[in-house]
Amino acid sequence: MNKSAKPPRRSAADTALRGEIISTAQRMASSGLTPGKSGNVSARIDNGMLITPTGIPYGEIKPADIVAVRNDGTAMAGQRAPSSEWRFHLAIYKARDDVEAIVHTHSLNATALACIHRTIPAFHYMVAVAGGDRITCAPYATYGTEALAKNVVRALGDRRACLIANHGAIAVGETLRKAYDLAWEVETLSAQYARARQLGRPRLLSAREMNQVLEKFKTYGKQPPVKL
Ligand SMILES: [Zn+2]
Structure with a gap:
């Protein structure tokens, strides 16, 4: 991909981006993806990221509550505290x-x-939407730690x-x-894999079969250019 074609990075003061983060978090909560106050959402900005704050119910977050964290891990003064899980967000962007x-x-x-440390194998071709032939499980480390950030980056790889x-x-x-849709x-x-395992041993797709799907997904949903 031509990197120079990317639009310039957005700034910490971008109110529209802050609003998008809030609406994503609220959609996550109302659709049942995040029981209680769990989960968090972030977006990259120039020299850092914007992330949901800790301890504020999603329904009450305002744009000014979204926290800017710089690439060096410092947050700007006078802000809310960022989500306790900000370290793995920042590590992924880096x-x-x-x-x-x-x-x-x-x-x-x-x-x-994740509680039985299960990698989701190629039991269904849609596993490829995550960018590979499996969805791996990062080893356990205490939430909010640098150790967890390292485990997550390694497990994610290029997927x-x-x-x-x-x-x-x-x-x-x-x-x-796209990140929200992929979370769903x-x-x-996960639900389909758990159900399939209850019924028996799922027959896994081969590396060749998954490579074919991964190849098709590169153009999936993309409209051919229209000639005017
Ligand atoms: Zn969490």
Whole structure:
């Protein structure tokens, strides 16, 4: 991809982006992806990220409550405290230049699989929406720590989603919408995989079969250019 074609990075003062983060978090809560106050949402900005604050119910967050965290891990003075899980968000942005938004959930079925440290294998072709032939599970570390950030970056690799052991799931994307939609795909796949395992041993797709799907997904949903 031509990196120079990317639009300039947005700023910490971008009220529209703050609003998008809030609406994504609220959609996450109302759709059942985040039980209680769990989960968080962030978006990349120039020299850092914007992330949901800790301890404020999603329904009450205002644009000024969204927290800017710089690449060096410092937050600007006079702000709310960022989500306690800001470290793995920042670590992902630093490791992955292609990621612009991150959605983290404790959604029911993904978390259940994460609690048995289960990687989701190629039991269904849609596993490829996460960018590979499996969705791996990052090893456990205490929430909010640098150790967890390292585990998450390693488990994610160059894919777009992973589970976190005894914790939940992460989905990343080029936009908040894509990261949110992928979080739902991961939750749906987790439910399907758990159900399939209850019925028996799922027949896994081969590496060749998954490579064919991954190849097709590169152009999936993209309209051919219209000749005028
Ligand atoms: Zn969490």
